[in-house]
Amino acid sequence: MTDKLLTKRRFKDGDNSHRPWQEEIFTADASHKCPTYVHRTPPCQGSCPSGEDIRGWLNIARGIEKAPGDMAWQEYAFSRVTDANPFPAIMGRVCPAPCEDGCNRNEVEDHVGINAVEQFIGDYALEHKLGLPAVVAESGKKVAIVGSGVAGLACAYHLRRKGHACTVIEAHEELGGMMRYGIPGYRVPREVLDGEIGRILDLGVEVRNNTKVGVDVTLEELQSEFDAVFIGLGAQSGSALPVPGGDAPNCITGVGFLQAFNDGRLQHTSARVLVVGGGDTSMDVAAVARRLGHIKNKRKNDRPENIVLGHTAHDAATAAHRQGADVTLISWEALDDMPATKMEVLHTSREGVKIMGSLLPVNVILDDEGRATGIRVIDVDWSSGKSEKIAGTERDIECDLIVAAIGQAGDLSGFESLDNGRGLIDADGFYRVKGHPDLFVGGDITKPHLLTTAIGQASIAAAGINLFLSDADMKKRPKVDVHHFSLLEKLQETDHAPGAYEHKQVRGTDGADFAIHNYEDRSGVEVVPSDELFLGHFKYEDRNIRAEHDITPDSVLGSFGERIQGLSEEQAKKEADRCMSCGMCFECDNCVIFCPQDAIFRVKKTESTMGRYVDTDYTKCIGCHICEDVCPSGYIRMGLGE
Ligand SMILES: Cc1cc2nc3c(=O)[nH]c(=O)nc-3n(C[C@H](O)[C@H](O)[C@H](O)COP(=O)(O)OP(=O)(O)OC[C@H]3O[C@@H](n4cnc5c(N)ncnc54)[C@H](O)[C@@H]3O)c2cc1C
Ligand code: SF4
Ligand code: SF4
Structure with missing residues (x-):
């Protein structure tokens, strides 16, 4: 029992009756509010x-x-x-x-x-x-947009709504970035992608495709031709497996694998595929590998790594001979903590991918020709909150192809002066590149995340570009920064x-x-x-x-x-x-x-x-x-x- 009096009490001593309900409801609790x-x-x-x-x-x-x-x-x-x-x-x-x-x-x-x-x-x-609202009045200002991923296209859309002319400069033949070359068509059907991109282009967005900034044109040239530049390069480079043997020819990256599949070059894969990584990219790789299957007695040239590295392309007719592939996915994170969307994990495992969590690759096992024949893994324990290797749990998983989907970085050739030291570009609160009034940036090149994140950043950047082009001060962004x-x-x-x-x-x-x-x-x-x-x-x-x-x-x-x-x-x-x-x-x-x-x-x-x-x-x-x-x-x- 405490000897202190309660400081907050609903009833005082002696309060043991209440007023009639009629009074309670109609006149009680009056306030000036x-x-x-x-x-x-x-x-x-x-x-x-x-x-x-x-x-x-x-x-x-x-x-x-x-x-x-x-x-x-x-x-x-x-x-x-x-x-x-x-x-x-x-x-x-x-x-x-x-x-x-x-x-x-x-x-x-x-x-x-x-x-x-x-x-x-x-x-x-x-x-x-249905179209998007037509541009009401042209501002006479021109903006270059580097990259036609979701960030670049969303930025072009918001800028056109403000009347600024936009030119999208894209290294690939087709537009869409990872929506086309990363995410498979059974998740984003290509007619849906083409329809949503087409609507933005209909607003009068100019496109220069097959043009790589840093190779075909420099950033400086764009800065002198245009009033402002938005940089939406995305994170195009997949990280190699950082373990001994990780550079074997049949150890490839997830983004490379998916790009080869999405542009139609990769028609089948290997009989036993091992995917490393617990994110959405690794789920896509594993699910695609299950769909592609493998063919027996394939020629050396037809090995998936040769296709992924662009040495050759599969003959589409070979797809008729596909047989199922065994696909295993290993993740450093525990099964419940994998960063991939829960729905994707569920779909992928339902489709027959064996998913194993809390496993760390130790080294790649190589044959006499230096090709990977398996991977040595070790269990990790997360109970302390950090991953700790469990001694004596090393074991080997056999495979014919290893696909690492463990992270992505930007390709900043041509943009070296903007590199923050981690292969990405830093932005301020308005998605302006620090120290460069006419350069804005958004999407995965600031930090790989989600499509919706890139869209939100591009919209803020477009608002900033609009202020910059109107010689207006950058207004403080609202605390709850939404539409x-x-x-x-x-x-x-x-x-x-x-x-x-x-x-x-x-x-x-x-x-x-x-x-x-x-x-x-x-x-x-x-x-x-x-x-x-x-x-x-x-x-x-x-x-x-x-x-x-x-x-x-x-x-x-x-x-x-x-x-x-x-x-x-x-x-x-x-x-x-x-x-x-x-x-x-x-x-x-x-x-x-x-x-x-x-x-x-x-x-x-x-x-x-x-x-x-x-x-x-x-x-x-x-x-x-x-x-x-x-x-x-x-x-x-x-x-x-x-
Ligand atoms: C396999 C995979 C699956 C994913 N699944 C999902 C998902 O389910 N849901 C989700 O929300 N997010 C997903 N993401 C993440 C999402 O795709 C990215 O966050 C998003 O695409 C980033 O958009 P971006 O415009 O910044 O870059 P990107 O989409 O990468 O586009 C960048 C564009 O810039 C072009 N480019 C690059 N350099 C140059 C240059 N020098 N000159 C000209 N053009 C250049 C590229 O060719 C590309 O077209 C996934 C990513 C991957 C890789
Ligand atoms: S977070 Fe935004 S973009 Fe994503 S599903 Fe919800 S409403 Fe749509
Ligand atoms: S308004 Fe409320 S209930 Fe409706 S979707 Fe948003 S958070 Fe959910």
Whole structure:
């Protein structure tokens, strides 16, 4: 028992009765605080590196936010998605969806299937050949974009929206970077890729393909021809296996293997393939190797390493003789901690790849010709938090081909002066290269990560380039740096634009038409946490999960079709309906129904729009905060009113 008095107590000594419920509800707990409508960023959006207005397009899909005129909801949702991200059909398929990890609905039963709805919107746009908004006015400024990966193309898109001329300079014949030469077609179908890239080019983006900066043209030449340069080189070089024997001819890199497969040169692989690495690239290598299989009695020239190193190419007809390949994947990380997306790990193991975690390569076992015939590995123990080799656990795994997918770096030939010493380029908060006012950078060349990360960086870089080209100061980026819903734009779109502000002293804003009464936009500074939502409002609803084609170890050989099947319109709307609209009103009427003073009222139908659905009569409000308590989306906060 403590001898200190409690400092915070709900009841005082002697408090042993309560007032009648009637009184408790209608007059008790009066305060000077009245509801204000505070727009905040939902955590899904806060954790989407592209900063998509996810809540916005989900609310459009579920019919809460209406499309203007007779526009289809899908088209309106597409325009909302592409404010931030011009690749919804690709992202809906292969983004590991950090947004879903952050989703507040996880506190109810399961996250909203955000990328499944995103895929539906992206596929609808492709099917209906929806374009991106046409450029309104040309600025007369020109920007060179080095690299046509997702970073370069997203940057070109955002710059065209601001009217700047863009020229994409690409070393390869075709555009798309790792979306085309890394990620296999059964994850990103090429017609989807071509469709999403084509839409950006239709905005008037010029392309110089087969042109390598540093070889065919120098960076300095670009700097003198263009007003600014964006560098999106990606990380094209795979790291070799750093163990004795790791330089054997049949020890190749994952990016080399996938590039040879994706450009059609590699038609089959070896009978026993060993993949090293626990990331997405190694999963792709292993899954592709299972699909390619091997052929018996292949000629020396046809060995996969010769194809990968570009010495020759397979005759496509040999594919008819494929037989299955045994594929083993080893990862230094423990199985549960592998960096690869969980879904990819699941798919790959379902397709017959043997995955082993907590194993470290010791050396490559070589034959008399210096070719790898196996790899010696040792178990590691992670129980102390660090990896510790377990003595006496060394053993050999036999194989005919080793593919190392253990990391990537940039090829900075021609950009040597920008090298940060680790084969990458450093950027400041605006994605400008430090010390070079006209050079901006984004994507994997700053640090290899995800497609959505490259898109987000490119969008910030494009905003920075726009300021640089307009001779404006670089404005401080918002704390929550995402593409925000703008109530003002929404009011303008729906012909409810506020009147002009006359810059004179006024008392009270509830009747003024220049102000949006009672509304505060804190989306640039706050993310709304789940404990500020009234979660009791939501009943348990299963997630609408996309169906998958069942690819088994027996059917994987030669199976290059897409694995996942998109949602139907009905499923997409149902899934969107699970969204709790965190940080924004979704017109549930709880506050109107539960306010004991009838102080809360619906804004007139002719004046209401998304985010402007309810209002408060401060002359009636007693500050009891029931509305705040019953608001499921955390949109109401008790602020000071009159
Ligand atoms: C196998 C693999 C699977 C992946 N899977 C996923 C996934 O499922 N989900 C996900 O979100 N991310 C995935 N990633 C990561 C993702 O692909 C990258 O983060 C993304 O592609 C980076 O985009 P980028 O534009 O920076 O670079 P890149 O896509 O690499 O594009 C760079 C472009 O620049 C060009 N280029 C380079 N140097 C020059 C030069 N000197 N002159 C002219 N052009 C040049 C290249 O040819 C290339 O086209 C994967 C990566 C790999 C390798
Ligand atoms: S891009 Fe990725 S993180 Fe962003 S909304 Fe789509 S799935 Fe989520
Ligand atoms: S419930 Fe909706 S708004 Fe809230 S975090 Fe999830 S997807 Fe975003």
